[in-house]
Amino acid sequence: MSDSAEAIARDIAAVARISAVPSLLRLICQNTGMGFAAVARVTDGTWTACAVQDDIRFGLLPGGQLDVKTTLCSESRAARRPVVIDNASLDPLYRDHHTPRIYQIQSYISVPIIRPDGTYFGNLCAIDPRPAVVSDPRTVTMFTVFADLIALQLENEDRQEATESALVDARATAELREQFIAVLGHDLRNPLAAVGAAAEVLIRSKPETDVVRIGERLRATTRRMSRLIDDVLDFARGRLGSGMGLHFEPVNDLGAALGDVVAELREANPHRAVTEHIAVDTAVRCDRGRLQQLLSNLLGNALTYGAVDRPVSVRVAVEEDALVLAVSNHGEPIRADDLPRVFEPYWRPRSSVPGGGLGLGLYICAQIVLAHGGELQVASSAEHGTCFTARLPVAGPAALA
Template identity: 35%
Template sequence: MVQQDDFLFADIERVNQIPIVKTMLEVICRSTGMGFAAVARVTEDRWIACSVQDEIGFGLTPGDELEIGTTICNEIRASGEAVVIDHVDESESYCGHPTPRMYGFKSYISLPIRLKSGEFFGTLCAIDPKPNQLQNPRVMGMFHLFAELLAFHLDNIRLMERTHTAMQDLAAQLVASNDENRQYRHISSHNLQEPLRKLRVFSDMLVNATDRNEAEKAKEFAVKIRTSAQQFSMMIKDLSDFSGLTSKSSFADVRLDRVVADVMAQLSPQIEHRSIEIETLRLPTVMAVPEQMEQLFYQLLHNAVKFAGHDEPPRIRISSREMALHEIEDLLREPLQMAYAEIRVEDNGVGIEDSQLEKVFDIFARLPTGAFGQGEGVGLAYCRKIVRNHKGIIKAEANPGKGTTFVITLPLFN
């Protein structure tokens, strides 16, 4: 019997978190006439029952183990192929096999459960002391669908567990910033709740469709579950990337004119497609993390290109100036003892309402963007975090319908 301190105990718990697993096993027994069905965790040296439907008194309960060498599931783990036996006595491969005699079954079916990573998790299996007709498209289709759904749910549960850990790590990294803490609370209570809500709703619908043996409906809801999980996964990746932007990286002298030239080369297909005119004046050298400066200007220029105007020839202007001492003292609470530069990235695009100027820097901001519908992402949130990592500030100045200017203040290389 697996104990709570066993590292595989968590996998039993994960299987039993899946809302449809009990229904699956009941449907298998009802629709095939098999008396025992189970989801098993199978490793190189262990076979563990995670969830069971026992209508023949086989005697296994969740957490019970069988000697791995006595199971056919061990062979499935090695081959990765399903095993289906209608009648052991008539099977060339298994008529003399010790396992059917040991456990007293005549019919057997078992399919591998393989996760998205390729990891072999275990099997979905069923046995009965009587022969059965299992090798037909209806039974095989049902088992394949159920095995895929189990794998999908297990992947999703592991993703949620990693999300919880990532959230804890993210919260620790954001604790120094009240603004980022506010965003974290908003993300937890709003942004991440929508895909989770969809996962719960479609899982319930899938349970109902499975219970009614509506295979097509079950597939439809499985696709919707997969889509919501992919959305959730992308949001977690964005959060992970965001939390990875730290000020602990190596600083060096960075020529911003070279950075902007590299970024413009990366964006050249979009720039040429829109015939965007870009004017770049002399830019300074700053003490910075090179990769973060490239990401900063990539996000700013990509944003400017994306929302460049259509009513007149689109233009982007990048300029800089060294700031006077009194300007720095008015702008920054604790300015460094060095010169600062103000860098402006201006476009003549759709612009932003004054009420939205601060919100554009929030993670997963959803803001009105005129004829372009809604924008959603973390690009400008990256920008603000990068600028903060470099002891600077960033703000947006905008006139709706006339364009947007992003103003970055950074300490100069000294």
């Protein structure tokens, strides 16, 4: 146990926060007839009063210290058992001991305070210049029980302090996350927009030149970076509790909006075949942009992990009262033990190559579908390929209430 002034002050404050201690000390004095009782913090080199009940004007206040070598608490600490004296003048063991003589006391009791983890804190003790019967089992048991209660309360104080410290750290972490979101939302998007504009200028140069090809590559990279930023922003907002920011309204042209997503990814992957069957002939209450994001993530995932010589299929239709959106591809199936994990954040299959993404796309897809009151499922086999299927209520999430 540390003897530093900071550690001593911390322990004095911990005892002071235990509201029952003053009552326990008063009860000790009343039941034993002794005039002074204290909770003491005891180390190899210090004896410090943390709480006192002084009815005999002994003169020691909380924070006051005695030379530990002049006390019997050091002996109790070493043996980890009570030291009890009814009448020092008649006690064969302590009648010539220096402690009763120095402090002019006759009766004395000191019981160790040991925390639940076995560490020693100090002693619960009482003294009086007159003899008192304190060696009877009832009195010793009372002191022992009170010492155990104080030890338990000290343990609870430590746990509460640790919890409060963790909460402070959590708040600091939340603030850092919010700052991180601000950086992503502003400081990264602005230079990314400049790169995208430069790519468009290069693409409009003379056709069939290396400059145009460089511009197209820059534009593809810019789009990919923008999607990564969107994914991180959505994930961070969701974890911070502010949600993904969905706006629900009846959308009459959802089929065309989803068709635009397919066309965009076809353009970005000119060497891949994408088949589509989109038939949405009714208004769907949804967030148009989020469903476009859903299809974009699912289709992008299929193009990334699907076999390059097999087409990727997109099917969107209204079946009864549900919008069904399915994206399927052929290629190496997802392992059976990985299927339950595909919608976890930061999860990526073992076959992923470095730089392929952050592993947030499917997690965000699941959150979008969940926010719409729907369900996103995946099935994967070598025979039938991999298919992600989202089912959302046409009337929106409110229809489920």
